[in-house]
Amino acid sequence: MDNKGYLLLVEDEPAVQANNKTILGQRGYKIKQAYSLAEARAFFNEELPAAIVLDIQLPDGNGLDFLKEIRITSNVPVLMLTAMRTHEDVIKGLEAGGDNYLTKPYKLGVFISYVEAMLLRASLIPDILTIGPLTLEPASGRALLHGEDMVLTQKEYALLQQFVQRPEKTLTAEYLYEKVWCQEMAGDDSAFRSAIKRLRKKLQNSGFMISSEYGEGYMLERE
Numbered sequence: 001m002d003n004k005g006y007l008l009l010v011e012d013e014p015a016v017q018a019n020n021k022t023i024l025g026q027r028g029y030k031i032k033q034a035y036s037l038a039e040a041r042a043f044f045n046e047e048l049p050a051a052i053v054l055d056i057q058l059p060d061g062n063g064l065d066f067l068k069e070i071r072i073t074s075n076v077p078v079l080m081l082t083a084m085r086t087h088e089d090v091i092k093g094l095e096a097g098g099d100n101y102l103t104k105p106y107k108l109g110v111f112i113s114y115v116e117a118m119l120l121r122a123s124l125i126p127d128i129l130t131i132g133p134l135t136l137e138p139a140s141g142r143a144l145l146h147g148e149d150m151v152l153t154q155k156e157y158a159l160l161q162q163f164v165q166r167p168e169k170t171l172t173a174e175y176l177y178e179k180v181w182c183q184e185m186a187g188d189d190s191a192f193r194s195a196i197k198r199l200r201k202k203l204q205n206s207g208f209m210i211s212s213e214y215g216e217g218y219m220l221e222r223e
Contacts, residue, residue: 005050006030007115010040010066011081012058016104020053020081023108024115037061041069048140049076051119056082056093064096071097072158072180073141077118081111129164132207132222136164145206152202155180155195163210163220172217 007024011017012035021031032049034040037060043049052070056063067078080093085103093101099118102111129136135144141157143150152160158180162171177185177192185192196218200210212218 006032006047008032008034008040008043008049008052010034010037010052010058010063011055012036013055016081019108020111023112027112035059037063037066040066044070048074051077051079051115051122053079053081053115054098056080056084056089064092067093067096067098072154073138075122075138077122079114079118081106129161131164131167134160134164134206134208136161145203150202152199153195155191156199156202159195159199163218167220170213170217170219176218 007029009017009020009024009031011020011033014035017033017035021033024031032043034043035058037058040052040054044052054063054067063080063082067080070076070078077099078097080098080101081104082089082093082101083104084093090101099121100114102114127137129138133146135147136157137143138161141154143152143157143160159176162176162179173189173192174185177183177189180195181192196210196212203209207223208220209223210218211221
């Protein structure tokens with residue numbers, strides 16, 4: 001298995017951190033350890049990890065909030081590792097974008113199997129998405145048009161990725177909003193409409209347009 005990159009362990013219990021670092025280090029993985037969400041964000045923004053092992057209950061916040069943040073622009077695999085074990089907890093973790101969910105206490109052999117299965121699945125995901133002159137880099141959250149950076153905001157990139165993954169398919173505003181803003185659309189949709197308007201402008205000269213049909217939704221189609 002390709003061990004390039006590093007694994008980001010986000011966990012505030014020193015004993016758990018030590019055990020996980022030891023077992024993963026013995027298998028050749030490079031490890032970075034974050035004991036808070038602030039440290040996790042700093043590592044993530046400095047260099048994208050190959051995968052993340054993420055606790056939920058952290059001293060400065062909820063790990064699910066961090067997961068929702070990174071899912072706006074990144075498909076980096078994430079294993080939830082937490083003492084929160086109810087059926088509802090698992091559903092929340094997976095719906096927020098977790099690739100798998102392991103509850104404490106756990107056997108280290110099972111932990112290793114989860115991590116390596118996650119990395120294997122990630123290796124099968126393409127590094128780039130291409131349609132016509134558009135190229136998207138899911139890992140970095142960057143979009144190129146004719147090889148030039150489109151300079152998109154996080155929300156614009158996340159919207160474009162939804163369209164590129166489903167060209168010529170109508171996507172409802174509610175679906176797009178939930179995927180990009182990580183919450184249900186309720187009331188004021190001005191932020192969504194503004195992002196669509198900006199993205200339409202930035203797609204000029206791409207050969208593609210975002211069309212809309214009242215009451216149906218939006219579609220990326222060729223001009």
